[in-house]
Amino acid sequence: MDKHTFKITISGTQKEAQQKAQAAAKLLAFLDAKTLDKLAYVAEFDKEKVALAKQFLGV
Numbered sequence: 001m002d003k004h005t006f007k008i009t010i011s012g013t014q015k016e017a018q019q020k021a022q023a024a025a026k027l028l029a030f031l032d033a034k035t036l037d038k039l040a041y042v043a044e045f046d047k048e049k050v051a052l053a054k055q056f057l058g059v
Contacts, residue, residue: 027039
């Protein structure tokens with residue numbers, strides 16, 4: 001599989017941005033594009049599912 005490099009901006013403190021980048025990298029490594037696209041859609045438009053997922057994860 002080809003690899004590509006992108007420059008992105010992540011808001012938050014430096015520590016928080018690093019944590020977000022590391023978490024995103026893990027998700028990108030394990031989930032396919034279709035799953036990531038659906039996950040992003042749910043995060044943006046279905047706040048009830050996001051709240052339920054956060055409760056399940058304990059955050």
